[in-house]
Structure formats: C-alpha cells, structure tokens
Amino acid sequence: MGGVARTRRPLVRPAAAALCCAAVLAGCGPTGDLGDRPDREAVQRLLDGRAAALLHRDEPAYLAGAVPARRAAERQVFRNLADVPLAAWSYRVVSVDGGDRPAARVELDYRVKGYDSAPVAAQESVRLGQDGDGQWRVAAEGADGDQLWEQGPVRVVRGTHSLVLGTTGTASLKTYAADADRAVPAVLRAWGTRGWGGRIVVEVPASLRNMGELLGAPADAYRDIAAVTTGEAGGPASDAPGGRVIVNPEAFGELSAFGRRVVLTHEATHVATRSATAPGTPLWLSEGFADWVAYRGTGRSAPAVAPELARDVAAGHVPRALPSDAAFGTRAAGLAQAYEGAWLACRFIAEEWGDARLVALYRAGADTRRVLGIGTDELTARWRAYVERELG
Structure with missing residues (x-):
C-alpha cells in the first residue's frame, strides 16, 4: 500500500x-472461609468484594483476597490501573474445580467510562490457595494473553x-x-x-x-x-x-x-x-471497506495504493477471484495483494453504485443480489475488468 x-x-x-484485548485481573476479594473445597457461591462473593475494592480504589481490601506470596504482584497491578477510568468491573464464576489444585473459571466484564457502551469480556482461570487460617484466597491466575x-x-x-x-x-x-x-x-x-x-x-x-x-x-x-x-x-x-x-x-x-x-x-x-x-461477512469486504474509508478523499491513484497488485497485472497476472478469507492471514503469501484487491473491489462498488450502496452492502452482509442487483460471479467479473483497467 x-x-x-x-x-x-x-x-x-x-x-x-474471549476477546484478544480484554482486560484480565482475576483474583478473590475479601477473605472468606470456603471449607475444604471451594464453593462456587462463596468464590463469587469473594470476587464481588474484590471488584468493589478495585472500583473504589481500596487497596487493602483488594489485596486481602490474595495469598501473601501473591500480594506484591497484585499490588503492582492495582496501582498500574490507577489512572484507567473504569465505569464497571465485575466477575462471574463459570465453574469451580475442587481437585488437588482448586481453581475457578471466571469471566471478567469491564467498561471504560465514556467509551464502552457494553462490557468488554475476558475469561481466565484463577487458582485458589488456603492460608494457615483455612481461608481461601487467590494464589495464581492465567489467561490467553x-x-x-x-x-x-x-x-x-x-x-x-x-x-x-x-x-x-x-x-x-x-x-x-x-x-x-x-x-x-x-x-x-x-x-x-x-x-x-x-x-x-x-x-x-x-x-x-x-x-x-x-x-x-x-x-x-x-x-x-x-x-x-x-x-x-x-x-x-x-x-x-x-x-x-x-x-x-x-x-x-x-x-x-x-x-x-x-x-x-x-x-x-x-x-x-x-x-x-x-x-458470513467476507474479509474482502470488511478489510477492503476499511481501506476504502482510509484512502477516501486522499487523491491517491490506484497504482500508488496497490503497487504489488499493479506489478502482478503488468506481468499478466490478473486475480481470478475476490480474495478469500485465508488470503488475509498474517503469514499468507500475497497478503499485500489481498488487501489491495479488496480495496479495489470496494472502490469499484462505490464508483459504480455510489458510496451509500457500498455501506448498505456491508450492512447487508455482502448480499450483492439484494443491494447491487447482481450476483457474486458477475461482480467478480466486473471487478477483474476494473482491476485490469485501473492497474494495467
């Protein structure tokens, strides 16, 4: 590009x-006696207390649910979050495993004040440990990232x-x-x-x-x-x-x-x-539309935006089909050409049917027959001719 x-x-x-970018901070709230085996309702109460302590910036209450060896790490994370404008933070216990290494599967929901209209969610595994007083606290946590x-x-x-x-x-x-x-x-x-x-x-x-x-x-x-x-x-x-x-x-x-x-x-x-x-929204539409918005009104020519595809066309290699979803993998061969071809597809639709129709096509899940009046095969054929004309 x-x-x-x-x-x-x-x-x-x-x-x-789970979401790649979701916030994760699992742990127990104020201490509680859960007996010899963790109880789901009791774990939920502990997590509710931990969430309230975080939202109210009550560090001692927040740390009370962690085993002593864990508290230094939890204190650092608590302080790292100090400036993040949280509107909500809550946990939901999905399941509890009371085996030799008791653990709970937990879903965290949180919202950033003024930016999230609905919670961002993440899932995590919380390992529980008991102190000498027999009370359960968080001993470790793990997530996908x-x-x-x-x-x-x-x-x-x-x-x-x-x-x-x-x-x-x-x-x-x-x-x-x-x-x-x-x-x-x-x-x-x-x-x-x-x-x-x-x-x-x-x-x-x-x-x-x-x-x-x-x-x-x-x-x-x-x-x-x-x-x-x-x-x-x-x-x-x-x-x-x-x-x-x-x-x-x-x-x-x-x-x-x-x-x-x-x-x-x-x-x-x-x-x-x-x-x-x-x-069912194809990636050629979602990625191509994002590039179309990004380049819209910049005055950049097709060869300037799509140099890799332009070289292919100059060598006589016009793409046979719209880019597949697999073509957008980070390690896929021809990744640049996939993006460039997708951008040209959206650019062609906007020029041929108008910007509003392109937006409507996205909202309709790429139903070309209903929005554009033609099927995918005809759209592909016309796009191929457009690519050759713009880049040839």
Whole structure:
C-alpha cells in the first residue's frame, strides 16, 4: 500500500468466548472461609468484594483476597490501573474445580467510562490457595494473553475522539491521540454514528514483544503489522463490546504522517463496523471497506495504493477471484495483494453504485443480489475488468 505498513483485524466471531484485548485481573476479594473445597457461591462473593475494592480504589481490601506470596504482584497491578477510568468491573464464576489444585473459571466484564457502551469480556482461570487460617484466597491466575496493566503503569491521554492507554511516555501517547483524532472524523463521514460512539480506545504497549503478549500470539506474526483491532463482531449495536486498537509501536513508528493516518482510519473503521459485521461477512469486504474509508478523499491513484497488485497485472497476472478469507492471514503469501484487491473491489462498488450502496452492502452482509442487483460471479467479473483497467 505505497509504503504503508499493513494492518490486520483478528477475525473474532460472535461465538468467541474471549476477546484478544480484554482486560484480565482475576483474583478473590475479601477473605472468606470456603471449607475444604471451594464453593462456587462463596468464590463469587469473594470476587464481588474484590471488584468493589478495585472500583473504589481500596487497596487493602483488594489485596486481602490474595495469598501473601501473591500480594506484591497484585499490588503492582492495582496501582498500574490507577489512572484507567473504569465505569464497571465485575466477575462471574463459570465453574469451580475442587481437585488437588482448586481453581475457578471466571469471566471478567469491564467498561471504560465514556467509551464502552457494553462490557468488554475476558475469561481466565484463577487458582485458589488456603492460608494457615483455612481461608481461601487467590494464589495464581492465567489467561490467553497479558493485559496492558500487567506490563507496567498505564498512562492515559484523552483526545477529542480517542482514549489512548499506554505503558510508554505521555508525550508519545499524545501523538497517537492526535493521529486518532484525525482518523475518526473520516470514519464518521463514511459510516456515520450508527453502531458506535464515534470514539476509539487505543492501547500502546512498549514493544512488539509486549504487543504479542497482549494478543497471546507470537510477536513475529505481527512484526510488519502496524496495528490490529480486537473486539467481538455482530449483535445489536447497543450490545457490541468495545473494540480496542492495539498498536505495534515498532512498525507504527516507521510510518509517515500519511501512513499513520491511514492505519488508524482503517482500524477505527473496524471499531465502527463491528456491530454490522456478521459471521458470513467476507474479509474482502470488511478489510477492503476499511481501506476504502482510509484512502477516501486522499487523491491517491490506484497504482500508488496497490503497487504489488499493479506489478502482478503488468506481468499478466490478473486475480481470478475476490480474495478469500485465508488470503488475509498474517503469514499468507500475497497478503499485500489481498488487501489491495479488496480495496479495489470496494472502490469499484462505490464508483459504480455510489458510496451509500457500498455501506448498505456491508450492512447487508455482502448480499450483492439484494443491494447491487447482481450476483457474486458477475461482480467478480466486473471487478477483474476494473482491476485490469485501473492497474494495467
């Protein structure tokens, strides 16, 4: 994309139980005697007390539910969260295993004040231990990935359209907020406010390695990817969990001002459209639409935005079909061509039928027959001719 590092949104469908970017801080609240085996209702009461202590910034009460050996780590996390504007934080015990190593499966729901209209959810395993007094407390916790506040003190910068949370310096976080504040209005012009609040939360870890830890994935998978958007797709707009834009500071830092704007506009589009993204929405439409919004009105030519695909076309290799979902994997061969072809598909639809019809196609789950009056085969044939014409 003309020197712009690619972005990728992990495909998270409504059936997914946990979100890549969800906050996780599992533990027990004030101590309680659960007997020889943990009891689900008693564990729930302990977690309720722990959640209340966190929201009321009561450190002693929060730490009371941890075994002594765990308290130093829990104290650090508690303090790392001090500046995060939490509107809600609650636990739900899913199950309790009373075996030799008692543990509970817990779902955490939390909301950031002013940014999340519905809770962000995460699942975690909490191991329980008893002190000498026979009371159960949290002894360890584990999840699919780290959370930002487990990596260090979280600094907070508020923009007009953004909230930036990061473990880096405040000065650098302000630049992310400024970039986000330029990106969000472009999304509002293209998509409107339906399904989102017109604001995004950006998480900035200190390094690529930390980004991988947040996502619970190998860092190398994201080395050339400037940012990802996480969140649960589908469902009524009012119930769509808040999306998070997670930045790779190393790749993002290599971008030009224009590249940064494209990346954050692309990711903000994913946040905006997540409530309209159905299980059957093809990635060529969701990724292509995000790039279409990002490049809309910039005056960039097709060869400038799609240089890899342009080289293929010049060599006589016009794509035979719209990009498959598999083509958007971070390690897929021809990843750049997949994004470029998807962008050209959305650009073609907008030029041929109008911007409003492209938005309608997205909201209709890519039902081309109903929205455009043609089937997928005909759309593909016309898109192939368009690609050849624009890039040939």
